Amino acid sequence: MKESNRGAFASKFGLIMALAGSAIGLGNIWRFPFLAGENGGGAFLIIYLALVALVGLPMVLSEFVIGRSSGLDAVKSFKKLAPKTKWYYTGYLAVIIGFVLLAFYSVVSGWAFRFLWESVATGFVGQSAADIKDSFHSFTASLWGPMLTGLVFVGLCALIIAQGVEKGVEKFNKILIPLLFVMLVALCINSVTLDGWGEGMRFLFLPDWSAVTFQTFLDALGQVFFTLSIGMGVMITYASYDKSKGNMVRSKVTVSILDTTVAIISGIAIFPAVFTFGLTPTEGPELVFVTLPNVFAQMPFGWPLAILFFGVLSIAAITSGISILEMLVSIFIERFDMSRRRATIVTSLMTAVLTVLCALSSDIFNFFDMLSSNLLMPLCGLLVAIFVGWFMDKKLRGSTFTTNGQYATAIYPIFVFLIRYVVPISIAFIIVSLI
């Protein structure tokens, strides 16, 4: 397939919404609040923000430099930029991570769908805390439920992807992401009216340094990777659809700010409610799926608010899911010379098999999560950083980053320093800490 047939984003707004759609996901609404809850609230937030600037942003920009300068997918980019080397294995690593992460992601997104359904059907009205906990555990442990909802998620992503880059990915993100913002802001406004508002805000913004350990830094860095969709070639793929030649730094800073804002707004929507009803925000992954339904069951207008919240979670999950699937589809189209439709069918069927495995066994589920988020994504990120920092043609790197000297020339040397030293060393810490 020729380069020009690969598809492209039609507008700058579309590009930014697609990037934000990829970044904003379960990571912001499900993962960030529970990690902040476990790691000292505001203290976690400060460490996280510093790592976004020092590691996250340079990583996003690196993937963008690769995708924009090659105009190709995650495998072919390396083949073009470093011919006759083995760097393209980084792209294949991204494919493996993509399948593993998407399977895990589909299962959790399936939970979100199921809770959206439950919210519409009952709004958790009249359920006791024990009922809610039981119903979550019996659902996740059941045979058919998680499998079915996970598969519905994969199917939905496939339907959107099959429409193409502009008519599928871009169009849906342009509608869904602004909608998500409006819905989240509505939830925040409701939060202000609650008795636990002050306590929730103090928890989210006042740092409790006593809860900070070395693990906090690792959790924060892992979260930066996860939430900005780094370390999997997604940004390389989306960058290759960006034909605008605009200011790369500005659009990436915008996306990082949007992403962080959503994480913080989610915290604002969640914590005051949790404190109002005397619950604890340190429940880990169950914060959103057990603690919050309890809140909705007791709150005035809990029913519509529950629909709003799980609607937001489902939308965020879909826009991220399609970015992972798109990365896989783009590689399959090129590698096996397939039509977009066929590549979508093949990749989503493969994902479906892994999703079923993940839904059936919590051991596989945990293993997939650990393997992708903790090990392979940092490894892939490390390879990308070393490639862009040390191996890539310097002139091409500089001209891509600054769009031929038009923008961000003062920032460029800082970027080079971060990507050569700060980023690889930080990532090495994550990997070494696992061994």
Ligand code: TRP
């Ligand atoms: N960023 C998404 C979230 O926060 C998850 C995600 C989408 C992702 N695409 C990715 C993570 C690529 C790593 C790599 O939920």
